[in-house]
Amino acid sequence: MTETERLKRVLEVLRDRPFASVRDLQSVLDASPATIRRDIAKLHATGAVRKVFGGIAAADAGGILDRVSARPFTENQMLGVTAKKAIAQEAAALVQDGDALIIHGGSTCYLFAMLLANRNVKIYTNSMPLAATLWQNGTCHLTLAGGELYREPGIVFSPKAGPPEFYASKFFLGAQAITPSGMQESHPLVVRETELLLQRADEAILLADSRKFGLRARNAMMPLTRISTLITDDGISDANHKMLLDAGIRVIIARRNPEIP
Structure with a gap:
């Protein structure tokens, strides 16, 4: 050739x-x-x-991804599955038996939590899809957020509630967009809930596939400096990798396995 x-x-x-x-x-x-x-x-x-x-x-990948950044959970589950599974595997390696964890909603966090379903860990979550699956298929200790179900982001939330009475060593979360100014989300309830949960964890670990870099969402969630570790896939650009390192973030790059569907 x-x-x-x-x-x-x-x-x-x-x-x-x-x-x-x-x-x-x-x-x-x-x-x-x-x-x-x-x-x-x-x-x-x-x-x-x-x-x-x-x-x-x-x-033109950025333009394509702008159109999918705010898809519902059920649709987002079908995007970038190979990268998300690789990220989930790296995240699971950071968890030790006996850990207390907060796991936010989102498709990558969902795949990560599935790897912990039968581990000796305590999990607090506000994600209805995640809670339902862990109830049916897991043996881990599970604590659920209280409040009303907001179907679009798939989370349980009470507008009058403060931070939960749950303390974690690690808070695993996702983001719809990552920019030099920080993480962004489309739904304001996700932003508000994240702010509360950050008060109950020793460190925040972001699980975000490389599609999320350069996207834009409506609401600022938090600056890069609030993240201690970010796990992404090997599609990340050199510029974005450097941006994270310059912000003092530990970056773990998951190698995608083409044999995983």
Whole structure:
């Protein structure tokens, strides 16, 4: 395959998905990683694509993702599953038996909690989908938030309630968007609940796949400095990786397994 043919094939791959790793491209180009990285650099220089950590992304991926950032939980569960599962695995490795945890709503946090369902841990959650699944399929100690069910974000919340009487070593949460100014969310109740839960945990750990960087949501949730650790996937760009490190955040990059559906 000539260089021109390889470059054309890369662009064809990115028509079907917003990101492709070097390993992904190896399977379709039959070329060495070094050759593929040179091809990526050439396409990046033309502006046709974006060079990101571990691979390449479509130049218009940001516009595509803006349209999906505020999807309901049931729809968001179907997006970026491979990356989310890899992130969930890394998050589970941070949990020790006997830990008390707060786990917020969101599809990545949901997958993470499923890995803890039968672990010797205490979990507090405001997520109705998560609570229902842990009740049916888990043996861990479960504490639920009180209040009314807000179906759009899928959380249980009481406007008059203060912070819960639950103290955790770790607070795992997600975000709809990550920018240099901090995390953002579309639903104001999620923002308010997050502020309360932050008061009851020793550290906050953000689980966010690389699609979330550069998106915008309506409500500011918290600055980057409130996060101690962020777990993302290998689609993160070098610039966003540096942004997190400069903010003093410990960054864990989960390597996506192409064999996981």
